[in-house]
Ligand SMILES: Cc1cc2nc3c(=O)[nH]c(=O)nc-3n(C[C@H](O)[C@H](O)[C@H](O)COP(=O)(O)OP(=O)(O)OC[C@H]3O[C@@H](n4cnc5c(N)ncnc54)[C@H](O)[C@@H]3O)c2cc1C
């Protein structure tokens with residue numbers, strides 16, 4: 334059996350969970366197995382995960398599971414794997430998944446690959462691919478252990494509705510006491526968080542100063558995008574640190590990345606080169622970013638960005 | 651506080667990436683190596699800061715790798731670690747590395763174990779969680795702030811679109827992200843002192859790997875960029891809408 338851990342946040346499931354279940358259902362089908370889903374703690378409408386191809390949805394409750402204490406969650410997942418006889422565990426490559434994957438793998442003595450971006454090849458053993466060397470190469474790995482763990486890179490496949498809602502079954506496993514207390518969670522309200530954003534508008538030092546960001550925000554609003562920035566811009570406090578993308582910041586994989594006044598240094602590209610479509614606006618025809626771009630506009634950004642916003646608004650109306 | 655900092659060695663980011671003809675091994679010729687930035691800039695520096703703040707304790711560096719890693723280890727000693735351990739083995743997989751570190755750390759009773767949030771070559775983010783599980787300790791990933799009050803710690807960590815703050819007691823394992831500390835450049839005195847600091851070499855424990863590299867490939871070359879007339883933004887929007895289908 335394939336067991337997908339579907340993450341919830343304040344009891345709600347988000348796109349990453351639907352992607353993971355879709356991935357699990359497709360993998361299970363290729364392996365000729367069932368796909369079950371595990372949800373932990375607060376989880377509204379978990380039965381709906383059946384729509385994405387889960388044949389069963391199991392639910393475990395307990396202290397430390399609403400806000401996911403890593404040790405408690407690991408005991409829950411490993412307990413479910415043993416009870417259900419699962420041979421493959423699928424997680425999301427998210428902040429939660431990254432905390433849990435190593436733990437779960439070590440607990441189950443399982444071979445593990447994180448951040449995979451395509452369905453496994455099950456024709457000859459179990460092989461998965463992921464991007465390595467900061468997006469400069471693709472690695473294919475074979476997992477040889479009886480139980481395997483993989484985590485799915487966000488935005489690697491579209492959630493697909495292929496089934497129907499199912500009843501949620503509760504499961505009980507022995508859980509340790511939580512050792513970590515969550516004191517505070519602050520989220521930036523209103524926009525899609527960068528790691529989950531499908532559309533991103535990003536700007537760099539070419540903006541000259543924080544006072545000029547109005548045109549970037551206008552464009553982001555027209556596109557419906559989340560804003561990002563290059564590292565020097567965050568370092569100079571022109572923009573908040575959580576917007577910093579690249580090797581030392583957030584790594585993203587949106588469908589569209591619009592880069593404005595960013596030169597395209599290799600450390601910047603390391604965080605964005607997996608974007609599906611890249612648009613670069615830069616006045617320097619030699620800017621390295623053009624080599625990584627799908628569409629380029631060589632012009633002064635102060636002139637061209639407002640006109641791009643206008644053209645998008647025209648399309649949307 | 652007795653602190654362990656796990657550091658790995660990675661190719662410098664601007665290195666050209668190439669593989670052997672059969673795609674199974676990384677071509678090391680001409681590649682410059684560095685200490686993994688998260689390990690050096692954030693994990694190690696925060697550990698050294700804690701020792702400085704408390705005016706006691708120790709910072710031990712640990713690397714699983716061959717003797718050619720000693721230069722990277724010496725750099726860590728120059729930044730301020732007191733001593734170092736190298737477990738003499740090729741780091742063949744995350745679980746292998748975690749097993750080696752756990753076997754050493756089990757005997758040593760560290761109060762804090764720091765790692766980087768990920769290695770920049772494999773972007774695994776796995777070793778920290780594995781190590782914590784093997785040692786039965788809590789693990790806080792992607793930490794960007796750590797405050798200690800005796801044995802009580804308050805840690806902030808990056809989550810999707812926000813910051814989570816947790817409290818817990820030592821001992822625990824933490825992986826470091828930007829913000830945890832400020833990068834330090836080793837000075838002359840540090841470099842001189844590093845030469846005399848102890849670097850112990852330990853042989854690995856037996857472990858059968860369960861993940862193997864099948865092959866590495868380079869991404870197919872990107873088609874040439876399509877330049878759009880700056881006077882014609884309608885054309886760009888049309889292409890994004892109709893051709894790329896992202897708008
Ligand atoms: C170890 C390491 C890690 C790093 N990690 C990161 C990281 O995570 N993320 C990151 O972004 N960087 C990172 N960097 C820094 C990186 O090397 C670059 O220095 C940085 O990305 C440059 O930012 P920028 O493109 O905004 O600025 P610049 O390189 O100064 O580029 C500005 C661009 O704007 C263009 N421009 C200027 N005026 C206009 C105008 N009026 N109209 C149109 N275009 C204009 C210029 O032609 C230029 O191309 C890292 C560096 C190191 C050494």
Ligand SMILES: Nc1ncnc2c1ncn2[C@@H]1O[C@H](COP(=O)(O)O)[C@@H](O)[C@H]1O
Nearest residue numbers: 656658714765766768769774775776777
């Ligand atoms: N060979 C190694 N020796 C010591 N520590 C390592 C090694 N490999 C990885 N680590 C640590 O584990 C962290 C996460 O690595 P990874 O899980 O490979 O992304 C790194 O930032 C290091 O702190």
